[in-house]
Amino acid sequence: MSPSLTKYLISSSTAAYTSATKHSFLTAAGSGTLDHNLLALWLAQDRIYAAHAYPKFIGSLISNIPFNSKDSLNSTQELLNQRIFKLLLFSLQNVDREVGFFQETAQKWGLNLEGWPERKGTRNYTAEMSRISNDGAVVDGLIFLWAMERVYLDAWTYVRDLTNTSALFIFSSKSLTRTNSAIISLSDNWSCPEFVKFVDDLADLVDSLGIQPGSAEWSRAEEVWARVIELEADFWPTEV
Secondary structure, three states: OOOOHHHHHHHOOHHHHHHHHOOHHHHHHHHOOOOHHHHHHHHHHHHHHHHHHHHHHHHHHHHOOOOOOOOOOOOHHHHHHHHHHHHHHHHHHHHHHHHHHHHHHHHHHOOOOOOOOOOHHHHHHHHHHHHHHHOOOHHHHHHHHHHHHHHHHHHHHHHHHHHHHOHHHHOOOOOOOHHHHHHHHHHHHOOOHHHHHHHHHHHHHHHHOOOOOOOHHHHHHHHHHHHHHHHHHHHOOOOO
């Protein structure tokens, strides 16, 4: 039985992972002290990621699935390819929903998504997504996709857990600021059971690829994981 690549990666970089999933932006969000404009800036950047870069990323991965007419209908490779396709298709459908959710959240809680310049952290992230998806190795792209979604799950679960214990949220539940109300909506979105299942399905797919320790693919997976963590940490803004 192949070792779990995803569990290994998460355990291999504790300090770096904490910098991405418990960033000061997230701590401020969970404790009710995040500046409204800083949240708006971040959401505007995340919309660029979700509405523009993510569909191109997934589309490139779909085009790189190694479909082959010589594979029989029930062959291992054909079944794997179909599994990859269905999960990537779900990713596209889900991100389309999220783009709408961003705009609804922004309108409801007065978060301005217009006029913000694209941050360097955003440009670096989307450029790396393009590079990974266009290199042709769908395995690397799947690891990258799982890593992105796993970081978001853990980051916003951290925010949700902080809001559940923060006096600012507990004792002002009837008069939450627009910022804190938006934060609750965002953290609920990225810590809900449906999102947890999606991330678990991605992990199961990556682990099912049978990547072995010491192989070139394993080494590339370590590099992809480290790069995603680095990009995620830089994606959270610290000032407007």
